[in-house]
Amino acid sequence: MALLTFRGGVHPPEHKELSNKKPIQPLTPPKLVTIPLVQHIGAPTKPVVSAGQEVKRGQLLAEPTGFVSAAVHASVSGKVLSISETVNPMGRPVPAVVIENDGRDEWIELEEDPEYLSRPPDVLKERIQRAGIVGMGGAAFPTHVKLSPPKEKPIDVVILNGAECEPYLTADHRLMVERPREIIEGLKIIMRILGVEKGYIGIENNKPDAIDRMREAAEGEPIEVVALQVKYPQGAEKMLIKAITGREVPAGGLPMDVGVVVQNVGTSYAIYEACRFGRPLIERVVTVTGRGVKEPGNFLTRVGTPIGELIEAAGGLADRAVKIVMGGPMMGFAQYSLDVPVTKGTSGVLVLSPAEYVSADSYRACIRCGRCIDACPMGLIPSMLSILSEKGFYEDTKEYNLFDCFECGTCTYVCPAKRPIVQLIRLAKMLVKR
Amino acid sequence: MAVARKEQELVVSVSPHIRSEETVARIMWTVSLSLLPAFVMGVYYFGPRAIFVTALCIVGSLFSEWLVQKMTSRPVTISDGSAFLTGLLLGMNMPATAPFYIPLVSSFVAVAIAKQLFGGLGYNIFNPALVGRAFALITWPRAMTTWIEPSAAFVGMDAKTTATPLGLLKEEGMNRLLEVFGDRITLYTQLLIGHRAGSLGEVSVIAILLGAGFLLIKRYITWHIPVSYLATVAVLAWVFGGKEGLFTGDPLVHLLSGGLMLGAWYMATDYVTCPSVRKGQILFGIGCGFLTMLIRLKAGYPEGVMFAILLMNCLTPLIDRNLKSRVFGERKEAKK
Numbered sequence: 001m002a003l004l005t006f007r008g009g010v011h012p013p014e015h016k017e018l019s020n021k022k023p024i025q026p027l028t029p030p031k032l033v034t035i036p037l038v039q040h041i042g043a044p045t046k047p048v049v050s051a052g053q054e055v056k057r058g059q060l061l062a063e064p065t066g067f068v069s070a071a072v073h074a075s076v077s078g079k080v081l082s083i084s085e086t087v088n089p090m091g092r093p094v095p096a097v098v099i100e101n102d103g104r105d106e107w108i109e110l111e112e113d114p115e116y117l118s119r120p121p122d123v124l125k126e127r128i129q130r131a132g133i134v135g136m137g138g139a140a141f142p143t144h145v146k147l148s149p150p151k152e153k154p155i156d157v158v159i160l161n162g163a164e165c166e167p168y169l170t171a172d173h174r175l176m177v178e179r180p181r182e183i184i185e186g187l188k189i190i191m192r193i194l195g196v197e198k199g200y201i202g203i204e205n206n207k208p209d210a211i212d213r214m215r216e217a218a219e220g221e222p223i224e225v226v227a228l229q230v231k232y233p234q235g236a237e238k239m240l241i242k243a244i245t246g247r248e249v250p251a252g253g254l255p256m257d258v259g260v261v262v263q264n265v266g267t268s269y270a271i272y273e274a275c276r277f278g279r280p281l282i283e284r285v286v287t288v289t290g291r292g293v294k295e296p297g298n299f300l301t302r303v304g305t306p307i308g309e310l311i312e313a314a315g316g317l318a319d320r321a322v323k324i325v326m327g328g329p330m331m332g333f334a335q336y337s338l339d340v341p342v343t344k345g346t347s348g349v350l351v352l353s354p355a356e357y358v359s360a361d362s363y364r365a366c367i368r369c370g371r372c373i374d375a376c377p378m379g380l381i382p383s384m385l386s387i388l389s390e391k392g393f394y395e396d397t398k399e400y401n402l403f404d405c406f407e408c409g410t411c412t413y414v415c416p417a418k419r420p421i422v423q424l425i426r427l428a429k430m431l432v433k434r
Numbered sequence: 435m436a437v438a439r440k441e442q443e444l445v446v447s448v449s450p451h452i453r454s455e456e457t458v459a460r461i462m463w464t465v466s467l468s469l470l471p472a473f474v475m476g477v478y479y480f481g482p483r484a485i486f487v488t489a490l491c492i493v494g495s496l497f498s499e500w501l502v503q504k505m506t507s508r509p510v511t512i513s514d515g516s517a518f519l520t521g522l523l524l525g526m527n528m529p530a531t532a533p534f535y536i537p538l539v540s541s542f543v544a545v546a547i548a549k550q551l552f553g554g555l556g557y558n559i560f561n562p563a564l565v566g567r568a569f570a571l572i573t574w575p576r577a578m579t580t581w582i583e584p585s586a587a588f589v590g591m592d593a594k595t596t597a598t599p600l601g602l603l604k605e606e607g608m609n610r611l612l613e614v615f616g617d618r619i620t621l622y623t624q625l626l627i628g629h630r631a632g633s634l635g636e637v638s639v640i641a642i643l644l645g646a647g648f649l650l651i652k653r654y655i656t657w658h659i660p661v662s663y664l665a666t667v668a669v670l671a672w673v674f675g676g677k678e679g680l681f682t683g684d685p686l687v688h689l690l691s692g693g694l695m696l697g698a699w700y701m702a703t704d705y706v707t708c709p710s711v712r713k714g715q716i717l718f719g720i721g722c723g724f725l726t727m728l729i730r731l732k733a734g735y736p737e738g739v740m741f742a743i744l745l746m747n748c749l750t751p752l753i754d755r756n757l758k759s760r761v762f763g764e765r766k767e768a769k770k
Contacts, residue, residue, distance in 0.1 A: 007762075012452055167452065238762065251763040322445050329451040336446045350451075357445065358453040364511075365556030367458055370710035378762040383710060384754075401761050409450035416456040417556070423448050 003205055004243040005229035008377040010410050012167050012232055012330070014206060015356075019289045019296040020170040024178055026300045027313050029076045029101055033304030034086045035061060037095045039343040040134040041141045042068035049097065053080045058108040058280050061097045064129075070142045070344075071132035075282035075302035078102040089326040089333050089340055096341070099304070111278040117185075121193040124275050131274035132344075133281045137161055137172075137235065137264035138327055140345035143271065146261055147193050153256040155194045159244055160187050162203040162210065162265040163228055163235030166328025169348045171285040172265050174298045176203065176210035179269055180217035186268030187223060189275050194261060199223040200244050201265070206230045232330060233408040237262045239377050251404050266347075281344055288314040292321030292351030301342050307349050308338030322357045325350040330409045364417040372411035372421060378404050382411035382421045389424035397428040405429075458555070461654060462515030465700075466522055468645035468654075472696070473526060475628045475638035479584035480530035484634040487537050488525030491566075494541030495521030502550035516555050517545055523563035523700060526635020527693065527740075528570070531582055536574055540566040560747045561707045564740050571740070581631035598631045599691040604736040607677055608684060625690035636693040646699035658715040659708060659722075660698040664689060666723025674731055694726065697739035707747045714750075714757040721746045 037045045043066035049055060055074040062072040078101045086096040116124065129144035149155055160183065164172040176183060187199050201218070203211050205227045214225045226244050228234050238249045240262060247258040255262055263271075266284060273279045282303050289296040294315030301310060307326065311317055325332040326346055342349075372382040380401055388397045402425065411421040477484045499517035503510045512518075521541055528537060544566025552558040571578045583596045599621075602611045615621040624630055628638025636642075649655045668685040675683020688694070702708060702722050709718050722742045729738025 010454070012454070242762075248763045250765055251761055253763065322443070323447075323451060324444055325449075325451050327449075329449070331449050332451065333449065334444075334446040334451065336444055352451060356452065364458060365554065367461075367556045367705050368708075368710045369461070369705040370712075371456070373710055373759055376759075379759045379764075380761060381711065381758060400758075404761055404763070413450050413452065414454050414456065416454075416458050416461055418453060418457070420448070422450070426448075 003227055003229040004202075005231055005234065006239040006242045006377055008375050008379070008410070009231040009233065009239070010375050010413055011230070012413060014230070015168045015289070016170055016173070016206060018168065018291075019287050019298055020173055020207070022170075022174070022297040024174050024285050024298045024300050025313075027302070027305065027310065029105070029302045030305050030309045031101050032081070033076050033099050033101060033302060034306065034339070034341045035072060035075060035097045035099065035304035036086055036088050036341060036343055037062045037072055037097065038088070039072065039140055039303070039345060040070040041139065042066065042070070042145075045069060045072055047083055047095070047097065049080050049083075051080055051082050054078070055080055055099060056106045056108045058110065058282060060280075068142055068145050070134050071130060071280070072097075073132055073280040073282050074099055075304050076101040077104050077106040087337065087340055089335070089343060089346060091333060096304075113276060113278070116275040117188060117192065119275075121195070124189055125193050127275050127278070128271055131270070131278075131280040133267060133270050133274060134344050135264055136266035136270065136284060136344060136347070138331065138345050138347055140343070143263065143267055146263070147190065149194070149256045149261070154259060155196055155256060155261050156198065156259045157245055157261075158187065158190050158194060158196050158199045159240060159260060159262045160199070160201040160265050160268050161235055161237070161240055161262050162201050162207075162214070163240060164207070165204060165230075165232045165235040166330055166332075166347075167232070168289045168350050169287050169328050170289070171287045171298055171347050173207050173210050174287075175269055175285050176207070176265055177213050180213040182272045183214070183265050183268045184217045184221060184223060185276070186270070186272035187263075188221065189271050190261070190263060190268065196261075197222055201225045202228050202234075202240050202244050204228050204230045204234055233377055233410065236377065236406060236408060238406075251401070284342070284344060284346065286310060286342055286346055287348040288351075289348060290321075290351040291353035291356055292318050292324070294318055301346075303342055303344055305342045306339045307335065307342065310342065310349050311338065311351065317351060318353060320354050321351045322354050323352040325352065330413065331407070363419045366419060367417055369416060371414040371416065375410045375414045377408065377410060378406065380405055382425070385428065386411075386419055386421040386424040389428040394428045394432045397425075397432060402428055402432060458516070459514040462519050464652065464654060465649065466515055466519045468648045469522055469526065469635070469700070471641035471644045472635050472638055473522070475641040476526060476530070476634035479628060479637060480582065480634050484530040486534075487528050487530055487532050487634065488522060490534060490537035491525035491528065491541045492518055492521035494538045495524065495545045498542045498545035499550060502546050503554075506550075508554070511555065514555070517549075520544055520549065520562045520566075523635075524566045526696065527563060527567045527633045529578065529581055529632075530634040531580060532570075532577055536570050536577060539573075540570040543569040556706055558706055559750070560744055561701055561704045564701055564744050567740055568744060583631060584629050584637065596631045598736065599625065599687070600730065600736040603687065603691075604730070608687070611687070622686055622690060625687070630691070632691075633693060633696075636696040639690050639695045642695045642699060649699075655699070655703045656712070656715075658712050659702050659719040662716045662719030663698040663702055663722045663726075664694070666720045667694060667727055670723065670727035670731075674727070688727070688730065692730075692737040693739040697726075697743055698722070701739075702743050702746070707750060709750050709753045709757070711754060711757055711759050713759070714753040717753055717757065718746055718750065721749065
């Protein structure tokens with residue numbers, strides 16, 4: 001059978017071999033954790049602890065200030081040193097709670113519930129909300145919001161996203177290999193909350209072991225594990241939905257418009273942990289990789305751990321590391337400091353060596369070769385968008401469906417003139433009136 | 435501290451952090467390389483003179499690019515292969531007998547005027563090589579339409595002049611063309627191999643197809659423009675090309691002769707001057723085919739490829755503006 005996929009896309013070198021055979025190792029929590037109080041998309045949170053206070057692992061640090069917001073919890077036990085500011089992985093200053101780890105790793109009292117699957121949907125959804133769970137694929141949108149579609153948008157399909165189409169990253173891959181049952185249980189919880197009968201798990205075909213393990217775990221459940229063609233950005237929500245269900249999310253619309261909810265496999269795991277054991281989201285799997293670190297691997301990491309600690313755990317920086325990226329190489333953010341903390345949305349820390357790094361300091365005029373048009377998964381004309389933005393004709397970019405671009409970077413990857421297309425598009429998005 | 439020192443050296447830039455290996459220079463040099471078979475066939479049939487004319491075009495192109503970029507204080511880009519390719523294509527579009535000043539002046543017109551004065555690579559509206567050739571044809575009509583018999587150049591200076599197959603077809607008709615070549619099969623074979631009068635790089639259809647096939651496999655070009663162009667020519671030649679009425683024309687003669695193959699695979703597919711959306715490319719190809727046949731059958735010139743492509747180049751912005759790709763999730767009723 002032909003593998004499912006979408007129109008467009010690219011095949012960058014995968015480099016998954018650096019870490020895809022490395023089992024998930026728990027990383028010893030560091031002496032100091034810096035926990036950003038905003039790790040999600042939505043309203044900010046309000047701190048409920050103060051400097052000097054003793055906190056336990058899993059204790060609420062900040063509560064949401066609205067429905068579209070997510071609680072933040074302590075990832076270690078210890079003393080709150082300060083509530084100050086830190087730089088988040090996107091390079092923006094955010095308030096953060098700094099905790100000195102007492103090394104005892106004492107949990108708050110957790111409510112275990114072996115009968116979680118017989119609880120009413122609202123109870124389960126509330127547990128997810130209380131646990132501060134957000135989308136762990138990178139966007140970090142509060143999960144309980146996604147699980148609360150309005151009545152006029154009936155949902156009939158849930159898809160777990162195990163595509164992990166970004167090169168290098170293997171965090172979701174390892175989680176699927178090592179915790180398949182927990183992921184399936186999480187999916188069953190999501191399906192129960194939404195009243196959906198059919199679940200899918202989409203996995204790119206370069207992870208045969210994950211596909212096998214997930215299929216075993218899904219045995220006897222109304223859940224289908226689907227092998228997808230390896231192609232970036234297969235893991236983008238709209239592309240994943242198109243590949244698996246054939247449905248197209250309307251331009252400017254959301255997956256719920258076609259009756260679909262997509263969750264990342266890591267999120268599903270966190271949902272299980274929250275509903276079964278009452279554990280809030282305070283740790284996640286992070287891939288540390290690239291030829292700029294000596295021993296790439298996958299680490300179960302507490303939120304708030306500085307990336308420098310992770311790099312040390314991966315054998316430290318190789319002699320010639322030029323760029324440190326949080327996330328994958330296509331959509332991740334370059335860092336200038338090793339103190340930046342891991343957040344709920346951090347899937348990887350990628351350290352590029354000179355051989356992997358392409359300088360894009362200079363670029364040329366568009367030669368109109370059309371490679372970006374063929375590659376754009378959204379069917380846009382990135383070349384025109386970039387030219388209009390470059391020349392300052394920002395308003396005209398709307399004629400070229402500016403706001404349908406989700407900034408996957410595919411156009412910029414393929415451009416032979418090395419034009420910063422996606423950056424020019426972002427610029428237009430900021431300057432244009434909607 | 436080792437870590438602190440390291441931070442000073444980190445590069446911070448926006449995503450994506452990896453790029454494909456494709457570059458403008460690699461594209462230009464690869465396309466140039468793919469023209470080698472057709473060029474070699476030109477040299478085989480028309481002798482060292484073909485090398486001389488082409489070399490002058492290339493030198494003229496590179497020099498013009500360098501000159502304008504120096505004069506306008508812009509970075510010199512002659513190493514990217516783009517000016518080289520223009521010179522090579524221009525040379526291959528010349529008769530091997532062209533006197534030395536024609537390649538030099540027309541390559542200057544092509545690169546300095548049609549390309550650099552419009553802003554350089556990416557900004558030119560017209561295919562530079564074709565502008566250079568159009569200039570030469572209008573300025574030196576005799577020299578640009580005096581053709582020698584293939585292989586004659588090896589014999590010596592007394593090369594025998596002759597008409598191109600399209601010229602014969604236009605002036606004296608299909609029967610005369612068959613008389614000259616013998617029979618239909620010989621005619622087709624000679625046209626395919628390239629044993630005929632014509633511009634030095636356009637004669638060997640088989641060599642051109644070889645290079646074009648390589649570019650197709652490398653995905654440097656796609657089928658859209660060439661196939662729609664050639665199909666349009668074939669249909670129009672069949673319907674209107676015959677002297678005995680409708681549907682009596684010989685499409686193969688029209689497909690295999692003149693500069694059609696070189697034009698359809700190498701000139702009409704020029705990234706900068708053709709539409710970049712596939713739908714638009716098909717329309718562009720059809721337009722080229724229509725104009726080519728209009729000129730071949732009804733206008734003063736026996737060959738219309740050059741003017742057809744140049745005219746369609748004018749329409750490229752209009753086509754690109756109105757035929758966009760289908761946006762993912764676009765609602766059907768929203769379409770006009």
